[in-house]
Amino acid sequence: MTGAPDLPPFDSLAVCEPGSWSHGHVTVERASDGPLTLTREGSLLRVTHALTPDDLSERLVAEVTTSIADADFGRVEFESTMVGLVRSTVDGALDAWSVYYRNSLDELLDGTAAFAPIHEKAEDLVRGSVLDLGSCFGFLPLRLARAGRSVTATDIHPGTIALLDAVAPKLGVDLQTIVCDAAHVPVPDAGVDTVTAIHLLEHVDETSSDTVISEALRVARDRVVVAVPYEDEATACHGHIRTFDTPALRRLGESTGRPFEVFEHHGGWLVLDAST
Numbered sequence: 001m002t003g004a005p006d007l008p009p010f011d012s013l014a015v016c017e018p019g020s021w022s023h024g025h026v027t028v029e030r031a032s033d034g035p036l037t038l039t040r041e042g043s044l045l046r047v048t049h050a051l052t053p054d055d056l057s058e059r060l061v062a063e064v065t066t067s068i069a070d071a072d073f074g075r076v077e078f079e080s081t082m083v084g085l086v087r088s089t090v091d092g093a094l095d096a097w098s099v100y101y102r103n104s105l106d107e108l109l110d111g112t113a114a115f116a117p118i119h120e121k122a123e124d125l126v127r128g129s130v131l132d133l134g135s136c137f138g139f140l141p142l143r144l145a146r147a148g149r150s151v152t153a154t155d156i157h158p159g160t161i162a163l164l165d166a167v168a169p170k171l172g173v174d175l176q177t178i179v180c181d182a183a184h185v186p187v188p189d190a191g192v193d194t195v196t197a198i199h200l201l202e203h204v205d206e207t208s209s210d211t212v213i214s215e216a217l218r219v220a221r222d223r224v225v226v227a228v229p230y231e232d233e234a235t236a237c238h239g240h241i242r243t244f245d246t247p248a249l250r251r252l253g254e255s256t257g258r259p260f261e262v263f264e265h266h267g268g269w270l271v272l273d274a275s276t
Contacts, residue, residue: 012083012163013093021084026077028084036067036085047081051089056096057103058113058139060085065237075239097163098170101137105146105171108139117266118198118227119143125225125271128193133182133216134200138164138175145175152176152192154185183211187219195220195274198227199267202240213256213272220274226252229267244268 010023019030028047036049051060064082073081090096107113111120119140129150132141137160141153145168153175155161161177168175180186182200195216201209216224228249234240246262249270253260259273 009157009159010080010083011159012087012097013166015093016087018091019088021087023080023084026080026084028081028088030088036064038068045077045081047084049085049088051085053090053099054103056086056089056100057107058115058137059107061238062114065235068237073237075237078237094166094170097167101139101142101167101171104137104139105142108143115139121265121269122196122198122225122227123147125223125269126194126196127222130194130196131185131187131192131219133185133195133197133212134203135164135177136160138168138177140196140198141175142168142171142173145173150176150192152178152187154178154180154182156181183208183215185215185219189218190221190274191219193220193222194225195223196225198225199229201226202228202231202234202242202244205241209252210255213252217256217258217272217274220272223274224270224272226270226272227267228270230264 021028025043026045031048031050033050034048039046060082086096086100087093090099104113108116108119122140123144126144130144131152131154133154135141135153135155138153141151145151153164158179161179165177178186182197197212197216201212204212228244230245231240231243234243246264246268249262249268253262253270253272256272258276261271263269
């Protein structure tokens with residue numbers, strides 16, 4: 001991220017003033033009206049908005065991405081802005097995140113969210129118990145758990161898992177969580193039926209990607225389900241560092257020596273047979 005100072009880790013549940021969120025050099029404030037605006041003053045970034053609770057959902061990711069198209073945003077600055085939009089719109093940490101999660105899950109389940117087709121396909125492909133790698137907010141694990149599956153969500157960031165642990169009971173959902181690197185999962189060999197890596201591999205380099213797939217095959221009894229976006233250029237503000245196409249996914253499948261299937265559906269999919 002050129003020209004912007006580094007940001008320390010942040011706590012999405014930290015106490016903040018009503019209508020305002022600050023983290024490092026980023027400040028997000030709620031206004032009475034007007035569009036989402038971004039203003040840089042030296043090393044400081046100020047974001048103002050007039051969002052309502054109904055506006056809080058995963059669709060904000062696309063809207064903010066569009067808003068910053070000409071701005072120099074890195075992943076951490078983007079994430080801090082997203083957290084600030086949620087926290088400055090609804091007072092109280094758990095209240096704010098509960099609104100965000102409920103709205104997002106509703107849109108993912110009714111098909112209106114842009115990511116809905118991906119979650120629908122993932123739900124169709126999983127079998128039995130599921131361990132999800134790089135769960136981030138955990139919308140897919142929550143969806144699968146609500147459908148009655150035994151699910152474990154994982155993420156390398158403790159704060160992300162702490163947020164999921166805090167919100168899941170508010171949503172009436174029971175699931176397990178683990179803080180871990182997707183390349184080193186503290187689960188026994190063949191510990192779950194299906195391992196999912198949905199829009200994870202674009203965040204890691206090729207060597208790390210191979211290690212993640214090997215680890216997923218170790219943990220899975222039945223299958224490994226991988227999904228990646230097809231992008232002309234890696235979206236830096238989302239933390240993407242590489243792009244994929246169908247031949248790249250096919251090469252990845254071939255490298256495992258396992259039976260596999262590759263297909264396109266709102267991006268690319270690789271389904272590996274872990275039972276052999």
